[in-house]
Amino acid sequence: MTQNTGTGARPGVGPAGSEPASATPATPPPFDRPNAAVAAAQADAAPVKPPPPRLTWMGITHQWGTRVKPGKHGLRLGDLNVGIYGEVPAVWNDQTRNPRGAVARRGIPPVGYSIRDKADLWADCAADLYEEAIQRRWAPATDVPWATLASLPDDLEAAICQVATELSQYANVDVEAVTHWQHQMAYGYHEVKQFLATVSFDAARHLEAFRKRALANGGGLGLEGPGEVNRMILESRGGWTETVLYLFVLRGLFTQTMLRYLERYATCDAERAIYGNCLEDKARHLTYGVDHLWYSINHQPDQKLITQQLCIIGERVLVRELKDPVLREALSIVFAGGVARAASEGAAVYRKMMRDFVRRYLDVMKWLGVERTAMFPDELAQYLRND
Amino acid sequence: MATFPSTDWFDAVRKAFNADDAFHGAGGGACSTVMGAKIGRRQFLLTFEGLECSAAREVSEPDLATADFYLDMPYADWRAMIQNIAANGRADLHHTLNTLDLDRPEGLSRSIHGDQYREDLFFRYNQTMQFYFDASARVKTEFAE
Numbered sequence: 001m002t003q004n005t006g007t008g009a010r011p012g013v014g015p016a017g018s019e020p021a022s023a024t025p026a027t028p029p030p031f032d033r034p035n036a037a038v039a040a041a042q043a044d045a046a047p048v049k050p051p052p053p054r055l056t057w058m059g060i061t062h063q064w065g066t067r068v069k070p071g072k073h074g075l076r077l078g079d080l081n082v083g084i085y086g087e088v089p090a091v092w093n094d095q096t097r098n099p100r101g102a103v104a105r106r107g108i109p110p111v112g113y114s115i116r117d118k119a120d121l122w123a124d125c126a127a128d129l130y131e132e133a134i135q136r137r138w139a140p141a142t143d144v145p146w147a148t149l150a151s152l153p154d155d156l157e158a159a160i161c162q163v164a165t166e167l168s169q170y171a172n173v174d175v176e177a178v179t180h181w182q183h184q185m186a187y188g189y190h191e192v193k194q195f196l197a198t199v200s201f202d203a204a205r206h207l208e209a210f211r212k213r214a215l216a217n218g219g220g221l222g223l224e225g226p227g228e229v230n231r232m233i234l235e236s237r238g239g240w241t242e243t244v245l246y247l248f249v250l251r252g253l254f255t256q257t258m259l260r261y262l263e264r265y266a267t268c269d270a271e272r273a274i275y276g277n278c279l280e281d282k283a284r285h286l287t288y289g290v291d292h293l294w295y296s297i298n299h300q301p302d303q304k305l306i307t308q309q310l311c312i313i314g315e316r317v318l319v320r321e322l323k324d325p326v327l328r329e330a331l332s333i334v335f336a337g338g339v340a341r342a343a344s345e346g347a348a349v350y351r352k353m354m355r356d357f358v359r360r361y362l363d364v365m366k367w368l369g370v371e372r373t374a375m376f377p378d379e380l381a382q383y384l385r386n387d
Numbered sequence: 388m389a390t391f392p393s394t395d396w397f398d399a400v401r402k403a404f405n406a407d408d409a410f411h412g413a414g415g416g417a418c419s420t421v422m423g424a425k426i427g428r429r430q431f432l433l434t435f436e437g438l439e440c441s442a443a444r445e446v447s448e449p450d451l452a453t454a455d456f457y458l459d460m461p462y463a464d465w466r467a468m469i470q471n472i473a474a475n476g477r478a479d480l481h482h483t484l485n486t487l488d489l490d491r492p493e494g495l496s497r498s499i500h501g502d503q504y505r506e507d508l509f510f511r512y513n514q515t516m517q518f519y520f521d522a523s524a525r526v527k528t529e530f531a532e
């Protein structure tokens with residue numbers, strides 16, 4: 001255990017054995033020494049009267065008398081969208097951090113938001129999802145029954161640790177991708193910015209949970225993933241909508257499907273809790289992603305075709321990454337409960353997992369009206385033929 | 388003793404679910420959805436509001452269209468799931484809603500409307516739905532068939 005030596009500690013708050021709180025230090029630190037000049041000035045000067053308040057700011061408002069009442073589920077973020085406060089314009093031209101509905105102050109230097117069109121980030125469900133994320137939060141430290149982890153055969157432990165390694169990488173990419181874009185989003189769409197703050201926190205929690213699983217049962221972190229999809233997500237510069245497609249839909253659905261199968265084949269209650277809770281979080285992220293794509297496609301004339309083109313690019317990168325055998329082999333071992341049956345039983349479950357992923361991905365695209373038969377990679381289509 | 392399936396049985400589970408804070412913490416929590424259950428030829432709708440399951444009622448088949456999603460499996464499989472929950476205090480890994488959904492070619496969770504947003508509520512609230520059915524371990528159950 002690291003001992004606090006007391007060096008630099010404030011008087012009275014040091015470790016056991018240091019001076020008690022009431023004792024005066026022999027030599028006060030510099031910031032505690034009285035300033036002689038200030039003391040002299042205070043003694044000579046007449047009492048200073050504070051100027052009378054001008055209160056010129058009082059009464060400056062676009063809308064006063066607002067009384068939002070809590071509903072059955074409390075006072076929620078979306079409930080505040082009343083009167084002018086609920087007017088969400090199609091373009092947010094204000095380049096400052098002026099809260100939506102507040103009176104703009106003149107002369108504020110621009111912040112330089114690059115995402116100012118509602119169609120580039122909006123989802124009607126964002127406020128509700130924000131509330132949901134806050135209310136359904138969980139803590140890996142205390143909400144995962146870590147004591148249920150039990151020793152596993154080396155091959156199975158290694159496989160679980162490898163999967164945890166890659167999932168923790170995915171989560172880190174989630175954090176980086178979201179935060180990269182978040183500060184570029186205009187303040188007027190605060191519901192989306194607030195929801196994305198919860199996504200970052202969810203992802204940080206996932207990183208924490210998978211790292212803890214890898215380090216808590218006699219194993220350790222495994223091999224870094226190939227990272228092609230990670231790079232595609234992080235380097236998607238065409239706009240937030242493009243990142244949403246890759247991060248929340250393509251990768252998000254893949255991860256979500258994997259979590260469902262990992263929960264199915266969990267080796268203990270701790271893993272069941274991790275995968276189950278992460279699954280709910282990822283489902284929430286997907287909901288935003290799909291809702292945003294729907295909004296974007298229905299408010300921008302060319303967006304459906306753009307989304308289709310982006311799908312073609314993204315699917316190919318995913319296929320290339322999936323050619324790396326590490327994750328496939330590790331998952332097969334997890335699903336088979338060991339390496340002995342991984343090539344037969346485990347691989348069959350892996351194929352079923354991939355089939356479910358491809359099916360859901362195509363279902364989402366169909367619902368969005370994005371045509372996905374043209375140039376759909378055969379490497380993904382094959383999983384549907386194995387039905 | 389409540390008979391499965393019946394509104395009385397779903398109400399009894401509802402009360403057990405609402406009464407225990409352990410079902411509303413991590414993994415659970417506030418949710419807002421209407422879930423259907425299709426059990427043989429009978430259908431039920433369960434309303435979840437905030438931390439509670441606020442209502443359960445038997446409905447006709449077309450009413451399932453109002454559910455965000457509904458769970459559909461043969462009566463024998465429902466019975467096996469509930470018996471498993473009673474025996475273990477909660478569903479084992481072969482009988483969770485997630486597993487039952489993965490193991491069926493058509494899935495366990497379905498919808499009539501095909502709205503992805505509403506269908507995804509099955510995943511967003513998966514633990515809560517699981518906790519609801521796990522609460523049936525506290526209800527003395529007899530089976531209609």
